[in-house]
Amino acid sequence: xxxxxxxxxxxxxxxxxxxxxxxxxxxxxxxxxxxxxxxxxxxxxxxxxxxxxxxxxxxxxxxxxxxxxxxxxxxxxxxxxxxxxxxxxxxxxxxxxxxxxxxxxxxxxxxxxxxxxxxxxxxxxxxxxxxxxxxxxxxxxxxxxxxxxxxxxxxxxxxxxxxxxxxxxxxxxxxxxxxxxxxxxxxxxxxxxxxxxxxxxxxxxxxxxxxxxxxxxxxxxxxxxxxxxxxxxxxxxxxxxxxxxxxxxxxxxxxxxxxxxxxxxxxxxxxxxxxxxxxxxxxxxxxxxxxxxxxxxxxxxxxxxxxxxxxxxxxxxxxxxxxxxxxxxxxxxxxxxxxxxxxxxxxxxxxxxxxxxxxxxxxxxxxxxxxxxxxxxxxxxxxxxxxxxxxxxxxxxxxxxxxxxxxxxxxxxxxxxxxxxxxxxxxxxxxxxxxxxxxxxxxxxx
Amino acid sequence: xxxxxxxxxxxxxxxxxxxxxxxxxxxxxxxxxxxxxxxxxxxxxxxxxxxxxxxxxxxxxxxxxxxxxxxxxxxxxxxxxxxxxxxxxxxxxxxxxxxxxxxxxxxxxxxxxxxxxxxxxxxxxxxxxxxxxxxxxxxxxxxxxxxxxxxxxxxxxxxxxxxxxxxxxxxxxxxxxxxxxxxxxxxxxxxxxxxxxxxxxxxxxxxxxxxxxxxxxxxxxxxxxxxxxxxxxxxxxxxxxxxxxxxxxxxxxxxxxxxxxxxxxxxxxxxxxxxxxxxxxxxxxxxxxxxxx
Numbered sequence: 088x089x090x091x092x093x094x095x096x097x098x099x100x101x102x103x104x105x106x107x108x109x110x111x112x113x114x115x116x117x118x119x120x121x122x123x124x125x126x127x128x129x130x131x132x133x134x135x136x137x138x139x140x141x142x143x144x145x146x147x148x149x150x151x152x153x154x155x156x157x158x159x160x161x162x163x164x165x166x167x168x169x170x171x172x173x174x175x176x177x178x179x180x181x182x183x184x185x186x187x188x189x190x191x192x193x194x195x196x197x198x199x200x201x202x203x204x205x206x207x208x209x210x211x212x213x214x215x216x217x218x219x220x221x222x223x224x225x226x227x228x229x230x231x232x233x234x235x236x237x238x239x240x241x242x243x244x245x246x247x248x249x250x251x252x253x254x255x256x257x258x259x260x261x262x263x264x265x266x267x268x269x270x271x272x273x274x275x276x277x278x279x280x281x282x283x284x285x286x287x288x289x290x291x292x293x294x295x296x297x298x299x300x301x302x303x304x305x306x307x308x309x310x311x312x313x314x315x316x317x318x319x320x321x322x323x324x325x326x327x328x329x330x331x332x333x334x335x336x337x338x339x340x341x342x343x344x345x346x347x348x349x350x351x352x353x354x355x356x357x358x359x360x361x362x363x364x365x366x367x368x369x370x371x372x373x374x375x376x377x378x379x380x381x382x383x384x385x386x387x388x389x390x391x392x393x394x395x396x397x398x399x400x401x402x403x404x405x406x407x408x409x410x411x412x413x414x415x416x417x418x419x420x421x422x423x424x425x426x427x428x429x430x431x432x433x434x435x436x437x438x439x440x441x442x443x444x445x446x447x448x449x450x451x452x453x454x455x456x457x458x459x460x461x462x463x464x465x466x467x468x469x470x471x472x473x474x475x476x477x478x479x480x481x482x483x484x485x486x487x488x489x490x491x492x493x494x495x496x497x498x499x500x501x502x503x504x505x506x507x508x509x510x511x512x513x514x515x516x517x518x519x520x521x522x523x524x525x526x527x528x529x530x531x532x533x
Numbered sequence: 534x535x536x537x538x539x540x541x542x543x544x545x546x547x548x549x550x551x552x553x554x555x556x557x558x559x560x561x562x563x564x565x566x567x568x569x570x571x572x573x574x575x576x577x578x579x580x581x582x583x584x585x586x587x588x589x590x591x592x593x594x595x596x597x598x599x600x601x602x603x604x605x606x607x608x609x610x611x612x613x614x615x616x617x618x619x620x621x622x623x624x625x626x627x628x629x630x631x632x633x634x635x636x637x638x639x640x641x642x643x644x645x646x647x648x649x650x651x652x653x654x655x656x657x658x659x660x661x662x663x664x665x666x667x668x669x670x671x672x673x674x675x676x677x678x679x680x681x682x683x684x685x686x687x688x689x690x691x692x693x694x695x696x697x698x699x700x701x702x703x704x705x706x707x708x709x710x711x712x713x714x715x716x717x718x719x720x721x722x723x724x725x726x727x728x729x730x731x732x733x734x735x736x737x738x739x740x741x742x743x744x745x746x747x748x749x750x751x752x753x754x755x756x757x758x759x760x761x762x763x764x765x766x767x768x769x770x771x772x773x774x775x776x777x778x779x780x781x782x783x784x785x786x787x788x789x790x791x792x793x794x795x796x797x798x799x800x801x802x803x804x805x806x807x808x809x810x811x812x813x814x815x816x817x818x819x820x821x822x823x824x825x826x
Contacts (some may be wrong), residue, residue: 116726116814118702118734122822123794162745193743193793218793219770252786253747482747509746 125509127164128250129191130157133174135198135210145235146200152239153196153246155283156257159505160247160483161512166192178213184220192217196246208232213241214249224249236285237531244530246345256478257282260528261485262300262309264502265289266521277311279326282478282527284517289323299343302528305350309526310334312344321353321368334368342386343431348394354378356386356399365399365416378416387431390414391458392438398422398458400430400443405442409443410460422460431474434458435481437514440508442475442484450474453486466510470499476527483507485516730804737802742794742818748787749823755784755791757816763808765800773815791818 113167132154135146157163172186178197187195198212213225226245230238237258244255265278277290277297290309291297300311307326312319321334321344334344337357344355353368363384368375379385383403390397394414401410404421407428412419423429427447434441438458445465447453451472454465471489478485485505492499501523516522756773770792777784795816803811 100627118731118738118814119817119819120735120738120742120791120794121819122739123818124740125746125823126743128743128745162747177634199705216789216793216794219789223789246784248786250786250789251745251747252781252783253745 127158127162128193129166130159130163130194130196130250131166131187131190131192132196133198135200135212136176137200137202139202142200142202142208145232148198149198149210149235149239149242150196152236152283153243153282156240156243157246159283159512159514161507161509162251163249166190178211178225181222182215182217184215184217194223194250198242202232204228206232208235210235210238210242214243214246223531236281240281240283241533249445253482254480254482254530256480256527256530258531260531261503261525262290262302262514262528263487263503263518263522264297264300265518265524266523277309277324278518278522279406280518287519294325294367299345299524301343301345301526303346303350304348304529307531310344310346310353312342321355323370334370335373343388345389347390348392354388354390354397356388358384365397369383378412380416383477385410385422389434390433391434392436396434396458398434398441400432407446409441409460422458423456423463424460425463433475433477434500435477436479437481440481442477444473444486446476453484453506455484464510466506466508467504467513472504474524476525478505479529480528485527487523487525489523638643726804726807726810730807733802733804738794738798738816741797742790744787744790744820744823746823747822748783748790751781751783752821753784753787754820755788757788757791757795757818758813759795759811759816760813761801761803761808761811763803765803765808765811767796767799767801770795787818787820791816794818 092243105331122510128275128327132150134143134150137143137146154165158165172190173183175182175197178198178199178295182195182197193216195215196212197215198210201209201211203209207229208231209227209229211227214223216223224245226242228238228241235372240258243257247253247255247257259282260279261282262277262279265276266273266462267276268274274293275296275298276293277300278287280287280292291313294402296314298312298314300309302309309324309326311322312322313322314320318336321335323332324330325332334353336457342356342358342363344353346353347367351370353370354365355368356363356365363386364380365378365385365388366375367378378388378397379399379401381401383401385399385401385403388397389398396411397414397416398409398411400407402408405408406428408421409423409429410419410430411422423443425445427445429443429445431444432441433443435455436497440455441458442453442455450468451470452465452474453467453475456463456527466484467486467488469488470491472486475484475486477483483505485503487501489501490499501521503518503522503525504513505516506513619749758769758771758773760768760770762768772778772788772792773783777786779785
């Protein structure tokens with residue numbers, strides 16, 4: 088009897104399953120859309136409203152920074168604010184969507200600024216989907232009034248992530264070598280600024296030459312190379328405390344120290360007796376391990392994001408090319424096979440691409456390729472373009488570009504540029520003086 | 534505890550697989566099994582679109598005229614068509630051929646049975662030339678008997694009605710030929726959308742789909758459930774995989790672009806006369822075209 092009941096129970100269960108699943112699978116027509124446009128999204132950024140003059144001014148500036156950030160990413164197209172029909176008075180007010188659709192706007196950002204006290208402000212924003220007539224994201228932040236710029240970057244990151252799916256890169260900083268003076272007496276200082284060039288400050292005074300600064304992926308620290316009394320030294324600079332730590336003096340020439348992805352090692356190249364090889368240094372116990380041992384010049388090493396592979400450039404094959412090897416120095420394999428010479432390979436934060444500098448027929452290029460060497464694409468070119476560094480989301484590259492010299496004896500301008508990896512939008516990053524060797528920070532922790 | 538969990542998982546998987554593979558085929562079979570009876574009993578105009586119905590009615594009238602003319606010429610009416618067809622089909626099978634021959638031999642031995650059955654089945658006009666039938670169509674007669682043996686008793690009993698229905702069945706057969714010879718096909722012509730119909734909608738929506746290159750991060754297909762009005766305007770757009778929409782930020786952002794594309798492209802260029810087929814349907818937005826970014 089119980090068996091019979093069990094059997095009938097199962098039959099009923101089958102019927103119930105069948106009913107629901109068949110309903111799920113019962114749709115007749117499926118139309119596949121397998122092409123579309125990859126174009127900047129038209130977006131409107133209304134000035135953030137405020138109750139009084141100061142808040143109003145901050146609101147206007149926040150909207151401007153957000154607009155510059157989003158447009159600068161190459162993924163958004165800001166619609167002129169003069170074309171706005173009826174900007175909402177508050178982010179909590181639902182816009183009249185039909186007013187915005189004729190302008191071709193797909194998304195709208197509204198916001199407000201309130202003064203909590205003399206020092207603190209409260210910034211609120213909301214992102215609206217004009218076509219779906221719904222809000223996509225909203226956020227309220229209470230911060231020091233002087234930090235309004237950072238608030239604008241944080242809001243930009245939120246909007247960027249919600250609309251593209253990718254992490255933002257606006258709340259980040261750039262460390263670079265600020266250059267000034269004539270070519271034969273060049274002053275090189277370590278400098279830091281926001282990714283949009285604001286909040287600029289010098290970290291060193293120029294009393295010694297600095298080269299190749301690199302950000303730690305895990306902490307607010309920078310490693311760089313300095314020549315003190317003509318001796319190369321590797322330093323670590325703590326941005327929070329301002330303290331510098333000498334990692335060591337190395338005999339001969341030392342190049343391009345760079346952090347490992349977990350921040351526990353530094354990888355670099357050292358020249359000794361005419362041979363340049365790649366070494367790692369453990370930051371905890373200062374242990375130095377030699378990874379390559381060839382009669383050629385191996386330099387510019389960069390770890391993969393998972394720390395298992397290293398890319399570097401070497402002339403061991405006769406010309407300067409990009410090579411890949413295991414983190415222990417084994418299984419060395421060449422990956423670049425195009426015409427010209429390749430240098431300064433840098434692994435993208437997500438691991439899917441490698442940025443490099445290419446030299447071909449008296450011209451320099453910045454390009455990207457897959458870690459296996461396939462799919463090479465050149466993004467930027469110039470008389471001298473070099474030293475690519477990745478934004479933390481792996482969608483934008485920054486590098487420095489030197490113009491061709493006009494007059495003999497005078498140094499030509501060297502500037503920082505950034506370009507999105509589609510290669511469509513190259514913009515100059517404004518700096519107080521010439522700049523080279525940029526390095527992009529990870530997102531600043533809140 | 535572990536055992537019962539294992540059994541439960543196993544059963545769930547079985548049910549899902551069973552429902553997934555079994556049910557759609559059940560659903561498809563329905564129109565296959567029922568059609569012949571429905572075609573014979575119900576007017577086709579109610580099953581087909583207006584245009585099809587109109588043309589078929591005209592053709593039916595023409596066929597009727599042809600049949601009437603044949604009667605005027607006093608040509609002997611052919612034996613019932615269904616039996617002929619069945620016999621022809623069975624002739625093709627070797628095993629049944631042997632049976633037919635055996636039965637034919639039996640008929641030779643017992644002619645009384647033959648005559649009785651022939652009289653019942655065949656119309657009187659066919660027996661005008663009995664000698665020819667005996668000599669040339671012995672096998673045919675046997676086949677006729679076989680038909681009486683294999684077919685249900687109703688046909689033998691209602692042999693008088695066969696004549697009356699003969700004209701109707703002839704007409705219906707010709708209608709079948711015109712309409713595709715099965716009810717399923719008639720229904721399919723009503724449902725079937727041409728490649729052009731689909732392409733038109735695809736091309737239209739494609740123009741409005743503006744997707745971020747970040748979508749190339751994860752190759753994905755966004756399924757949207759669409760409801761439209763008869764004029765092609767979008768009634769509603771629903772994102773099919775709500776769970777993934779909540780969890781995956783790339784999926785969510787790309788699903789939003791797909792939803793915007795559909796809403797922006799309203800009204801859709803629905804094919805005329807087939808608007809009802811698009812009352813509810815699915816769009817699959819595939820991001821795999823975004824490459825080299």
